[in-house]
Amino acid sequence: MRGARVIGLALAIAVTGLPLGASAESTPLALDYVAPPDCPTETAFVGSVKERLGDRPVSAIDGRQVRIRVTADGSTYRGALETVAPPSVRDVTGASCNEVARALVVFTALALSPPDGVEPPAPPPAPVEDPPPTPPPSSFAPERPAPPRPKEKGRSRLGIGLDLRAVAASGVAPGVSPGGAVSARVVLFERRSLRWLAQVGGVITYREEPVDDGGFSFLWTAGRVDTGPEFSLAGFRLSGGPVFRVGALIVNARDLPASVSYSGFWGDVGAFARLGRPLSSAVEFSFVFELAAPLRRKSFGIQGVEAPVHEVPQIVATGSFGITFGP
Structure with missing residues (x-):
């Protein structure tokens, strides 16, 4: 059941229309990461994700679409990996922040990896030079503005x-x-x-x-x-x-x-x-x-x-x- 949920999370991220095929080293993983001071820093967390991915192709993902949250609840730590579009959440709890962070590193690496059966697109063919060369028509697609970050609201937990x-x-x-x-x-x-x-x-x-x-x-x-x-x-x-x-x-x-x-x-x-x-x-x-x-x-x-x-x-x-x- 846990594996199915993680694969479902990866598929949810993959179908957002973002390109595949970039490696972990070439893709900036600017994740939205918030955790208490006694937890690993954002730099350390991103480094652990890249180390786990290695040279495997990853989904080129906008960091503002993936949020990682770690909170302390007494002697228990709770972690959540959340995608905004489409909405999806993976929760984990542990006795220490390092334990929760290690689990979130695994979930994040799996989420950034392409699902089974999805191959990275082939590289574009080399341009054919016709004498005289004709410049291709310019087609600049306007850059879509990033969606606004939703305000984090308190959870009503009656x-x-x-x-x-x-x-x-x-x-x-x-x-x-x-x-x-x-x-x-x-x-x-x-x-x-x-x-x-x-x-x-x-x-x-x-x-x-x-x-x-x-x-x-x-x-x-x-x-x-x-x-x-x-x-x-x-x-x-x-x-x-x-x-x-x-x-x-x-x-x-x-x-x-x-x-x-x-x-x-x-x-x-x-x-x-x-x-x-x-x-x-x-x-x-x-x-x-x-x-x-x-x-x-x-x-x-x-x-x-x-x-x-x-x-x-x-x-x-x-x-x-x-x-x-x-x-």
Whole structure:
């Protein structure tokens, strides 16, 4: 199947109407080559293609009709060999850029070689000199302008993943409240080392605070939404943006004077920062830190005691670590 696709790519290039018969040494291979800095340079890539072709005849090809792209996606490199007219794409992935580049050299050499059964045209016959010599009529075909290079657009790669986290929240209860969170990650847009993410899910924490012969329990539940860009840098993924949470804070008092329960609306607005490390193409470990300002603040205490047991602060901090499955 792979061989059939490569031969199909070569035939697609050959039928563009371009002449055959030039060798790799005599044909300038001005390919449109773009790759990260840690990949082979364009000069090195073209040299490798020529070395593989040797003296074999090649399709005389306009470099602007063949595009080679190499991109880094975390710890994986992706390469693409694309022809513009007619459109055709050959993709390859690998753990290193050199591995992807070597595969693209093979694909490019095959694409530039004439297909099986296509022979280079015979050289034109020698002109016949008739006395007196008559100059042939001039027939200059106007040079066709090169087609404009299409603007490279970001790829819309909608994907959904699952995010599971262990949470520690400060401010919703005295001290630090442990809990967990689960959310769906949606990849809205992707282009090279940049993509745009959105996460929608929920968080829950619980803490008990002993007081005298009784105590308080604080249960915090909230739905959360965050969104923002994510950048790939040196094998890590860094993202940040706004975060919104809406839910309830439920406080119960037991074995205390006038013990009552309280359940009230909780809402806050803030920002998050996420640092992730891909473990594979479909698994990522990450740490998230959030700061948010509660929309409502309340104090909780014991009847007859002036000092409150807990007062919701102006800023609530949340830290978490977890695993994401998916894109």
